[in-house]
Amino acid sequence: GNSVTQMEGPVTLSEEAFLTINCTYTATGYPSLFWYVQYPGEGLQLLLKATKADDKGSNKGFEATYRKETTSFHLEKGSVQVSDSAVYFCALSDQRGGADGLTFGKGTHLIIQP
């Protein structure tokens, strides 16, 4: 079956530091890949996505590149802010377009200190 593995948290950084959150996946075929963000007490918001190999998703300064050769989709940001503190989820949908729902990683709690 499909699975997503992401780095354990919490990840604590100082403001303006460089961020990397690792994500690797196992899936058959060619899944689409996503990063979602969850702020305290809220639902999930789509941060970015990539639907085929070598695609780069980007939004709000965050980027992630779909690497089929390493089955990875690492999230990066060049300079984090306190407002980026949240839980980040890597997810995939299967080659049927995710009709059966998404497969999520366990989430990485990011804490940015001023």
Add this chain to the structure above:
Amino acid sequence: DGGITQSPKYLFRKEGQNVTLSCEQNLNHDAMYWYRQDPGQGLRLIYYSQIVNDFQKGDIAEGYSVSREKKESFPLTVTSAQKNPTAFYLCASSPAGIVETQYFGPGTRLLVL
């Protein structure tokens, strides 16, 4: 404004009691989903529905039931058979077959008394 609403925000359940969580969307989406979130476990799919009057079990359906009588509504019942119901429950929707535009509600936190 279009979106997904979940109610209540907090819900308390007594032993042996069934409780129902509400999920309503006005996005005209065909597909709706229920996920359960536990600390350190990520999100796990409980049930999903691609069309009115039809739904399928997800990975952890035992102890839960759903109905889809209207396109905009997908209520989840946590039955007494669910022995560990304490969790954060998230409802989501998407246009049929286009899950990358999946929208999430704000969630309901269920606690056992």
